[in-house]
Every structure is written in structure tokens, then in C-alpha cells.
Amino acid sequence: MGLGFWWFLDKSENSTARNFIFSSVVWLGLVVSVALVLALKFVWPDFLGGVAWLSFGRLRPFHVNGALFGWLSMSSLGIMFYILPKLTGARLWSERLGNVTCLLWNTVIVLSAVSLPFGYTQGREYAEYVLPLDLMTVLCFMLLIYNAFKTVALRKEKAMYVSLWYFLATLVWAPIIFLVGNNFMMDWTGLGGRGVVPGVNDAMLNWWYGHNVIGMWFSTLGLGIFYYFLPVLTKNPLYSHRLSMIGFWTLAFFYVWNGQHHLVYGPGPDWLESVAITFSVLMVIPVFAVVYNFFKTAQGKWHLIFDGSYEALPVRFLMVGGLAYLLTCTQGALINAPRTTNAYFHFTYWTVGHAHLAFLGSFSFINMAAIYYIIPRITGIQMNHRLANWHFGLFTAGIIVFLGILHTAGIIQGAMWMAKIEEIDFLTDKVILRPAVEFIDVVRALHPFYFTVMIGAGIMVSGIMIFVFNVIRTVYATPYTVPQTAPSNAPADTVKRDEKQRGREGTRE
């Protein structure tokens, strides 16, 4: 099966899921390469320097948006399109509409990959897309909503499983968050454009959007996936329905209030920060509801982490993802948000570590688990187990180095900024604080950390590249006749070799 435009006109079963997942993995490969370039730039700032579209400030927005909208969103949506028919007992309402959505979404990412490095940006974090791209994204959301809600409306399974709540709620939230939070009054290029509101109000709107696009788009899709694969992979029934309900509704309640904890001690209103911090701390309720459910459901199956079979491979990824979710959310709620600790950690690499822990440690792991489960079932071909093991090993090792060093760097940075020389002004009898360490000395002190972060990133990227290669080669080897009926659980050796061969030959015609 060759890659081509006609993929997106396909209407066979699971073709939407396949196209979304395949595209997401291709974007992942590109984005982690950019990420590695950025990590290298910390160590050798003149690496690929002096070229406008390769400078740090131009590549960083593509790194963030590509990772979140290219890899994480697309893979989550692909997995969602695989899960939807399973949970509703009906076929996806329109595979063709799904594939058109996928094509449109890919167009947005391609255009952003060109426009962001060439300086077309709105200049607001997570909302860098210029107006046409914003509008296209909202159109994508509308198509997704139509497809998903039609499927759910025509479902044969009357009771809705937890994952469906999360998916539907996410799709309801997404266009609202996007329309409100993106500054839609900006002009085409975002340069010199007048937003609706200036300064502090713009910052408040930016972080309302910035936090909610993470909380109500990426992580709720991820949780829906997590809730589906937890019982499927551990082969235990979900521990508590009530607990998942508490988790869902409290998350929907608390998460949306959190945005302002990104501006603690900033020029915005103090009461708003207090409200945001309160609800951030309250986030431990939905998180612990999810995680307690996770632990109780996974009980007795933890040995699967050390199981060597392919069947246990996704379990390993899922469990690491669940643990990282506990870690990142507890960290966000109890360390990053409260004022005392925020004063120390804000603006440091600790925050960068936190963002990467949520993105890589938690939701990328969950999505990778799902992809290792889904790909053999929709292509009929087993993924290479050996490469998958290398992927897990390198990715995990890289993450531990990368995140460990980033967090340590954050602690050191915070300490050096806190170090002050106290002087008493004899005229006014007031204590004056002067920085004890010059700013540039903090940067110099962090050089070894930049280097180690780069090493960690390198290990991680090599693991991810193995994953990308593994997925691409598996999807490419798919025979022309994709199994239409029950998903194939057949291990690799039962898939007929000549069938694979025929698939490859068909491509050349």
C-alpha cells in the first residue's frame, strides 16, 4: 500500500484511524528532529545560526505547535476514531468525512510548518497560528463534532462508557476554547494587528486559552484513551464506575478555572490568581479519582510490565503513562501552582520539565500504547517487537535523563535567583535586596545542564525515531485487502508472507 493522496479518499473501515495515526507519527518524526536542533542550540548557539527561519525563536513555535497539534492531537483523534465504533457498536458515521478532516488537519500543520518559521505568528504562546490557520482548525473541530456525534447518535450500545464522555465533552469544549482564546481580531500576519484587548487582559485571555487547550483538549482526549485501554489491556473490569463519574465531572468543573496560575505574582488581579491556585490544588480530586481507578483496575497485572510478549507491550507503555500522569498532575497542583513554590520555580526550567513530563511522559506514552495495540489490528501485520523494545528502552531512559536534569536545573536556577545581598539603607532604614549572582553567571552555571539535556534528548529522539520507523514500515507493508471484519489478533507469523508480498507489488503498479 503506497502513500498517496487517495488515502484520504478512502472509505474502508478504520481508514480514518489509520490515516490520522500515520500522519501523526510522520509529524512526530519531524517535530522531534526540530526538538533536537533546539536542544543543540542550547549547547552551540551558533549551530544553524544566522538563518532567519532556523533561529531559535522561529523554530520553537513550530516545535510546540507541531508536537501538540501534529503529533498529540492527530494520534489522539486517530485512536478516538478507532475506539468510537468499538464503544458504540456502530460503524463510524462517515469514514470519508473523517479522512477529509484528516486531510484538512494535515494541511493546517503543513501550513503552520511553513508560516511559523517564516515569522507569521500571533505571538501568543500556544496560539501562534495566524488567523487563516485558526479558522481552518475550527472547521476541523466542526467536522469532528459532526462525525462523532452522528456516530454516537446511531449507536447500538445504549450505555455510554467513560471514554465516550471524555471524547464528546472534549469536542464540545474545543471550538469554544479556540474561538474565545485565540485572538480572532488579529490581522492576517499577526504583526501590527490589533487584538481585542491589550496587555494584561490579553495575557489573561492567552492563559485562559493556553491552559484549557492543554487541559480540555489534549489531556481529556488522552484520558478517554486511557480509560478505554486500561480494562482492555489489563483484562480487568474497570474498578469503579462511580469514581470515574466523580473524576469526569470534577475535572470538567475545576480545570477550566486554572489558567491564571501561569501569571502568579504577575500584573493581573490577585484575587483571580488566588481562585486559579485554589482550583489548581483542587485538581488533585479528579486526578486521584483517575489514578485510584487506574491502580485498582490494574491490580494484579503489574507483572505485565516485565512480560516479554507482544501482547504485554502496550500495557508497559500504558502503565508508565498512568504513573507519569499521577506525577505530572500532582506536581502541577501541589508544587507549581501555590504561591510559595511558584515564586521559586516560575520562569525556571522546572516549568519546562513539567510541560515535557505531561506531554512526553504521560500522554505520548498512552498514545504509543494505543498505537502498538491498534496498528496490528487495522493493518493485519504485527509490528516489529524488537524495535518496539528498543523504542521503550531508549525513550524511557532518555526521558529520565532529560526530565531529571531539567528539573534539577530549575531548582538551581531558582536558588541562584533567590540569592540576594541584603543592604540597609541608613537614610530610610529599609532593607535593600540586590542580586548576589549576575544573571549571566546563572546561564554559565547551567551550561553542563544544557549539555546533559541535549544528551537525554538525543537518546529520547533515537527511541522515537525507531517508533516512527516501526509504524511507517508496518503501515506500508499492509496488504491491499485490509481486514474488514473482526480485528485480527493473529501474531506476525500467521500473516501469509505472499499476501504481504502481493501488497508490495501492488504499490508498484
Added chain:
Amino acid sequence: MYTVLLLLILASTVICLGGIYYKKGVTVGILVPGVMLLIIISFVSTAVLPYMGEIKPTPKGAPYTDKQLLGRQIYVREGCWYCHTQQVRPIRADAGEGEVSQPGDYVNDYPHVLGTERTGPDLTHVGGEYEDAWHRNHFANPRPLTQEEAGMPGKVSGSIMPSFSYLSPEEIDALIAYIQSLK
């Protein structure tokens, strides 16, 4: 205002508890309006209620000249704000950075460039701290590349700032004008 806020929180709590204790579990009929109301309430409370319509501009919030505005657009385009913050907080870590930031400092900022990370130093009060020539040297390449450059103004060894040698002289001038306006 606090009364409205409390009422909105109360309303959200009612929706949340209603969802949890609804007899038929989670159905499309309760889910869609429920989550929609929750997000709208949160938007009203955290983005509309605190909206500071008429902020009195401080001296720092004086309007930009055309040249400074162009410089600001370059500052936004080149992503300077990813590594440099422009807010001084009333806490120990920021002591010695200068006057604490007020909402009135930012009345002319479209979009805001408050920043989230300090890979480089805070730039709230950087204007006037260095000569224009220092900045010109610094943008060309922030690090001394040769032995002779080591003592030159604007060359900071150990800095990891990228070189902006690809900007045209006019753009550099505008950028410097903007940087110098940050007082």
C-alpha cells in the same frame, strides 16, 4: 463582584454534583449542556469578570513611536519573548530588577509579551542600561568569537542568545529603539 463570583462557583458546583448524582448516569442530554455551561461559567468568571477595561496608563505605558512599534513587531516575530520575560514580580527572586510591574505598564501592548521563561534576563527595565552600539554588537553576535572581540561592549561570553545577523540594519535600529523604550 465577589458575590457574583461566589454565585458562579456555586452554580458550577451544582452542575458538577448534579452530573455525579444524576440517576441515569451520563447521557448525551446531560453531558453536552453540562460541560458547555461549566466552561461558559468559567470563562465569565476568569476572563470577563476580571476584565480591566479602563486601566490608567503609567509613565511606562506611554504610547510607542512608529519606529518603536516596528521594533516591537520584530521582537514578537523573532520570538524574543520565549526567553525574555517582561514582568517584575513583588517577590524576593525579582528584587533588584527595578520597579514592580503594574497593569498600566502594558496598555499599548498588542499582543502581550509578559513571557513565561527566563532563559535570558528580564527586559522590563532594560532601556537605557546599555548604549545603542552595545545592542548593535550584541545582536550581530552576542558572544565574542575572536580574541579581539572578548573585550568589546555587547559581547558576553557564555551567553546562549542566538545571533540576529540576518536582520536588516533598519530592523536592528527599530529593535534597538524598542528595547531602549523599555524603562
